[in-house]
Amino acid sequence: MSRSSLRGPFRTGRAPAVALAALLLWAASPAGPEAAFAQQRNVTWQEVLDVAAEYHPPGCPPTLTGATCQERQAFDLRLEILKLLEEGKSRQEIRQILVSKYGQDILAAPPPKGFGVLVWAAPVAAVAFGLSVFFLMVRRRRPSPPAGG
Amino acid sequence: MGVLGRWSLLLSLVSIVYMIAASAYGARRGSRAWIASGRRAALATAGLTTLASLSLIGLLVTGDFRYEYVANYTSRDLGLLYRIAAFWGGNQGSLLLWLWVLTLYTAVVTYARYEGREQFQPYVTATLGAVALFFSAVLNTVSQPFRLLPAAGVDGAGLNPLLQNPGMTIHPLTLYLGYIGFSIPFAYGIAALLTGRADAVWLRVTRRWSMVAWLFLSMGILYGARWAYEVLGWGGYWSWDPVENASLMPWLTATAFIHSSIVQERKGTLKVWNVALVILTFVLTIFGTFLTRSGIFWSVHAFSNGPLGAIFLAFVGIVLVASFGLLAWRWPLLKSTAAPVAPVSKESTFVLNNVLFVSMAFAVFWGTVFPVISQAATGRQMVVGPPFFNTVMAPLAMAVVLLMGIGTAAAWRRSSLRRTAAALMTPFFLTFPAVAVFIAVGIRDVAVLAALSSVAFVLAVTAREFWLGTTARMRLTGETAPVALIRLVAQQRRRYGGYLVHVAVLLIVMGIAVSGAYGIQKQVVMKPGDVVSIGPYQLVLLGSSTREEPGRTVVYSQLLVQKNERSIGILQPEDWYFLNGAQPAAQVAIRSTPIDDLYVVMSGMDATKGKVLFEIHLNPMLSWIWYGGYLLVAGTLISLWPSREAFREAAAKAAREVEVHP
Numbered sequence: 001m002s003r004s005s006l007r008g009p010f011r012t013g014r015a016p017a018v019a020l021a022a023l024l025l026w027a028a029s030p031a032g033p034e035a036a037f038a039q040q041r042n043v044t045w046q047e048v049l050d051v052a053a054e055y056h057p058p059g060c061p062p063t064l065t066g067a068t069c070q071e072r073q074a075f076d077l078r079l080e081i082l083k084l085l086e087e088g089k090s091r092q093e094i095r096q097i098l099v100s101k102y103g104q105d106i107l108a109a110p111p112p113k114g115f116g117v118l119v120w121a122a123p124v125a126a127v128a129f130g131l132s133v134f135f136l137m138v139r140r141r142r143p144s145p146p147a148g149g
Numbered sequence: 150m151g152v153l154g155r156w157s158l159l160l161s162l163v164s165i166v167y168m169i170a171a172s173a174y175g176a177r178r179g180s181r182a183w184i185a186s187g188r189r190a191a192l193a194t195a196g197l198t199t200l201a202s203l204s205l206i207g208l209l210v211t212g213d214f215r216y217e218y219v220a221n222y223t224s225r226d227l228g229l230l231y232r233i234a235a236f237w238g239g240n241q242g243s244l245l246l247w248l249w250v251l252t253l254y255t256a257v258v259t260y261a262r263y264e265g266r267e268q269f270q271p272y273v274t275a276t277l278g279a280v281a282l283f284f285s286a287v288l289n290t291v292s293q294p295f296r297l298l299p300a301a302g303v304d305g306a307g308l309n310p311l312l313q314n315p316g317m318t319i320h321p322l323t324l325y326l327g328y329i330g331f332s333i334p335f336a337y338g339i340a341a342l343l344t345g346r347a348d349a350v351w352l353r354v355t356r357r358w359s360m361v362a363w364l365f366l367s368m369g370i371l372y373g374a375r376w377a378y379e380v381l382g383w384g385g386y387w388s389w390d391p392v393e394n395a396s397l398m399p400w401l402t403a404t405a406f407i408h409s410s411i412v413q414e415r416k417g418t419l420k421v422w423n424v425a426l427v428i429l430t431f432v433l434t435i436f437g438t439f440l441t442r443s444g445i446f447w448s449v450h451a452f453s454n455g456p457l458g459a460i461f462l463a464f465v466g467i468v469l470v471a472s473f474g475l476l477a478w479r480w481p482l483l484k485s486t487a488a489p490v491a492p493v494s495k496e497s498t499f500v501l502n503n504v505l506f507v508s509m510a511f512a513v514f515w516g517t518v519f520p521v522i523s524q525a526a527t528g529r530q531m532v533v534g535p536p537f538f539n540t541v542m543a544p545l546a547m548a549v550v551l552l553m554g555i556g557t558a559a560a561w562r563r564s565s566l567r568r569t570a571a572a573l574m575t576p577f578f579l580t581f582p583a584v585a586v587f588i589a590v591g592i593r594d595v596a597v598l599a600a601l602s603s604v605a606f607v608l609a610v611t612a613r614e615f616w617l618g619t620t621a622r623m624r625l626t627g628e629t630a631p632v633a634l635i636r637l638v639a640q641q642r643r644r645y646g647g648y649l650v651h652v653a654v655l656l657i658v659m660g661i662a663v664s665g666a667y668g669i670q671k672q673v674v675m676k677p678g679d680v681v682s683i684g685p686y687q688l689v690l691l692g693s694s695t696r697e698e699p700g701r702t703v704v705y706s707q708l709l710v711q712k713n714e715r716s717i718g719i720l721q722p723e724d725w726y727f728l729n730g731a732q733p734a735a736q737v738a739i740r741s742t743p744i745d746d747l748y749v750v751m752s753g754m755d756a757t758k759g760k761v762l763f764e765i766h767l768n769p770m771l772s773w774i775w776y777g778g779y780l781l782v783a784g785t786l787i788s789l790w791p792s793r794e795a796f797r798e799a800a801a802k803a804a805r806e807v808e809v810h811p
Binding site: 045046049053054056062063064065067068069070104105107108109110115116118119120122123126127130131133134137138139 | 383384385388389390391489490491492497500501504505507508511512515516519520522523526527529531532533534535536537540541545669670671672752764
């Protein structure tokens with residue numbers, strides 16, 4: 001939801017003359033993937049977006065994924081994912097291919113490896129800690145008189 | 150006018166210092182005269198900040214471009230509404246708004262009458278004064294709203310076009326009212342620690358404040374989500390942006406507090422925890438401002454502004470150390486004397502609810518700051534995006550929903566497993582036909598099915614509460630069902646208002662789950678006359694054109710919407726190109742129904758060939774999030790509404806006081 005994401009791959013200029021420039025860009029870019037995609041019916045666009053949601057196209061704002069970002073790079077990435085899906089690659093294979101091509105930064109959340117373990121482990125630890133406090137609290141039962149409140 | 154504002158702001162600093170000193174000294178010495186003097190200083194402070202705020206609004210409305218703030222956030226062609234909204238459109242103004250509301254609140258609580266006022270009031274006034282001192286000091290030094298430009302400008306830069314939306318004028322305001330509102334329970338919590346009166350009195354006194362603050366915060370979050378959805382044009386409403394997270398964190402801890410304070414009121418336990426939660430909530434509201442202002446975090450709201458971030462972080466640190474230090478010092482006093490929590494009881498579900506809410510708040514915090522931590526630790530900034538938050542938060546939110554049902558059915562004190570299970574039996578079996586319906590309408594996604602069946606289960610549990618209460622009333626009084634239901638809710642507003650808020654949350658959860666899993670998105674290139682289908686709809690491009698408006702050129706397209714071969718309306722997405730060179734802004738066209746939202750964005754066009762690129766989303770049940778929002782407001786208001794007995798009691802109390810002090 002960046003300001004810059006608003007204008008999609010046509011984020012070019014000022015006046016309505018922009019429309020022309022936009023189309024030039026558009027013709028050159030892989031935009032209108034739906035059109036390119038019209039011939040292939042074995043993969044749905046929704047599947048492409050589902051996969052793309054796990055990635056963060058370089059240059060997109062950190063809070064937008066390959067499924068929501070409207071920058072040029074995101075269009076490229078979606079098309080790349082579309083091709084890989086059409087080749088029959090699994091999600092796992094696509095992940096390996098994209099990571100080896102772009103590096104770890106292509107992932108929209110760190111993999112639970114190396115330093116990235118921490119980001120996943122801490123919330124789990126927090127819940128575990130909270131639950132253990134809870135169980136200690138309710139187990140500490142004394143034969144007490146009814147509570148006054 | 151600006152001179153008046155500058156001087157009022159400067160004097161407010163003096164009067165705040167005096168308010169703190171007089172109140173604290175009076176409380177220590179037990180001097181009524183000093184305490185009363187502190188009270189008057191609170192009133193004076195509120196007057197001064199009101200003067201300062203009104204003069205800034207005056208400058209904005211009259212368009213006095215000698216002032217930097219006016220030149221930065223307004224322009225000659227800006228309408229009156231947005232000129233006023235520019236008050237909180239920038240850094241200095243929004244901090245002044247914060248100070249203004251805080252000092253108004255301070256004056257109100259300083260003069261409010263309630264049980265235990267004698268002891269609490271000077272401490273509460275002094276604590277709120279300390280917070281106000283921070284804001285006033287910032288406004289008089291690093292972030293001055295009344296700074297003059299070296300040379301007077303002819304026109305201003307104008308308000309960010311994205312903020313020129315009616316919803317957007319309200320969103321920051323409600324959010325601020327919520328954020329600032331939590332200062333009040335915080336001040337009472339601190340006063341409870343200082344006076345050593347950590348029983349439930351401070352909770353009873355601040356219950357309404359907490360609820361009002363919670364209501365405003367909820368509204369602020371929902372407005373923000375709606376604004377993102379209608380204006381930003383990517384088809385969603387929430388992207389785990391640091392500033393969105395900043396508003397969610399205190400909301401989570403405040404929701405925990407609203408529940409755990411009920412446990413202390415009824416059982417006298419969780420004293421330390423309640424104070425800790427209220428401190429945490431307050432600190433998170435300040436931390437939110439740090440996230441917004443620091444510029445360390447990428448955000449759609451980034452108003453990065455030099456040293457302000459560091460100053461806010463320092464303030465967060467000071468508040469944390471001072472408050473938790475105080476809490477540790479008073480620990481012996483707070484040790485619970487009440488009976489422990491029974492494993493199967495309403496209170497144990499409340500404690501568990503707190504575990505979940507605080508864990509969620511922590512997970513959001515952790516995910517938000519992790520990029521910065523990873524940068525510091527490894528030199529490489531990791532992206533922690535929506536997949537992290539969705540994966541972590543979804544199961545916790547589901548657990549909260551289930552617990553909402555169990556907690557509603559469980560009895561206070563010691564309940565038995567069998568009794569609670571018996572209460573849950575009917576709702577449990579009612580869930581099966583609901584699941585059958587979900588499957589019948591085509592929902593196959595396991596996670597969505599799980600979410601929806603939890604929602605159905607909790608709805609049934611809540612409906613059972615209304616049913617039991619109503620039928621019991623009918624038997625006792627012989628009233629008809631609708632009368633009995635209305636009187637039931639009217640007589641136990643707090644409880645049944647709370648249940649309505651639960652139902653509201655369930656609606657919101659349904660909207661989130663279904664729109665999240667079954668949303669469809671298409672990108673299409675169309676020429677006039679082309680048809681595209683999405684879900685049950687066909688869209689026909691009628692044509693595109695342009696029109697000139699003050700300050701911008703508007704390019705628009707018209708699409709005829711058809712369903713079952715019948716025309717049902719026209720959607721008109723637009724693109725606004727600003728003459729001052731600001732980023733062009735897309736104006737989303739939305740056709741919203743309870744079943745689905747048709748959401749069309751014009752992504753680009755080629756005027757020469759008449760081709761237009763559209764981004765079309767079909768978001769099923771997304772509007773249920775907003776319906777849930779309306780119900781949430783209604784339920785909270787019912788819960789807040791004072792009962793007739795409370796009015797009578799207050800009147801009697803006032804009368805007694807008049808007798809004592811004629």
